[in-house]
Amino acid sequence: MESEFLAWLQHRVLRTPIAPLGLQDDAALLRLREPDGTVVTTDMLMDGTDFRLGEIDPRRAGRKALAVNLSDLAAMAAKPLAALVSLALPRAGGRALAESLYEGMLPLAAELDVAIVGGDTNSWDGPLVISVTAIGEVGARGPLLRSGGQIGDWILVTGEFGGSILGRHLDFAPRVRESLRLHEAYELHAGMDISDGLTLDLSRMARASNCGAVLDLSQIPVSAAAVRLAERSRDGLTHLDHALGDGEDFELLLAVPPAEARRILRDQPLVVPITAIGQLVAEAGLWQTAGETSRLPLSPQGYEHRLDS
Ligand SMILES: [Mg+2]
Incomplete structure (x- = not known):
């Protein structure tokens, strides 16, 4: 055969x-x-x-x-x-x-x-x-790594999050042109794709960059699929829980110096929207705020293959 x-x-x-x-x-x-x-x-x-x-x-x-x-x-x-x-x-x-x-x-x-x-x-x-x-x-600018993030960098993401299990995990568009475009036209400090869950992958990037990260939960772009999934299932997870922890969004996660991040947000140079969702900070670990409220710990959620001993 x-x-x-x-x-x-x-x-x-x-x-x-x-x-x-x-x-x-x-x-x-x-x-x-x-x-x-x-x-x-x-x-x-x-x-x-x-x-x-x-x-x-x-x-x-x-x-x-x-x-x-x-x-x-x-x-x-x-x-x-x-x-x-x-x-x-x-x-x-x-x-x-x-x-x-x-x-x-x-x-x-x-x-x-x-x-x-x-x-x-x-x-x-x-x-x-x-x-x-x-x-x-x-290219000439070298690879984009997880480890280049600096304290004060804004955390930017492409697209929307959560509920990919309803279909997008099969049919997503890998952000190849988007990543090349951003890396060429703007100064990016760190980047990765979000495959295992927004908060789990963000915690990996923050750790690789020797920083912590604060997420503003009021700014997370939640997909319509995450809303549908939360309505449909009886597990008590909200649409925001799905956006923060579901796997297989395959969007880009970037750490960008603030002035450059403002320029990206103003230009919106991609076919997919770019959103600022937080900032890298000196305190290790993952933190949450919602608008003006004070900082609380946030536990990373996501998918990891299980290896039994
Ligand atoms: Mg990856």
Whole structure:
């Protein structure tokens, strides 16, 4: 099955100056242009954990597998160049499933000029597993890191938060162009993508920058999906709880010096709104205010894979 499938795929992948060969050789050849750095990231998605194949169009799972990796390149302000895709396919219906996964992935790859340069296609008696590795290059300003935040920086985010489980976790737009645009045009101190939950990821950025962070809870952009989810479920979580702790928003989280943050907020240079939600502070940990009220501790919420000992 694998060689037939590769023949099918060979005609569908992009060839770019960086990846001129296609898929016929034993390994991929990349002609990277004297980059200021190459960024590599990998993410593995599993049926039952990251999506439920029985409930969705498999093209959405394929697209998501590429998109989560591109979001991590965006987090570093790296321009995506190439990706490797490895599939562990259930034997029954594996070929049709593989085609559907790629039909979801290839349009996103084409949109952002990403060459699929290799990977592996296996079958087994287990559920679908998709592992994607993405490669990107850093521009003249270097990579955007989590550790560059400074006390007094404003915390900016793109987009809206919460309730992605209702669908956006499959169909989100990785903020690749947005991140490159901001990093090029403005002075950003630190950045990352928000994949595990707004407050959990913010606590990681603050810790990496040796700061704490205060969130103004009155400024959090709450998505309509978070409101729907809070109305629908009986777990007592409010729409704000969902916005602060749900995973898979895949928006950008940035620490920006105040004058530059004001300029970004005034310009609103992206297709997606940018909002200031707080500030980095000297006191370690995560804090909350709501408008003028005094500062209270805020415990980070989000998703982490469980590892039992
Ligand atoms: Mg990330």
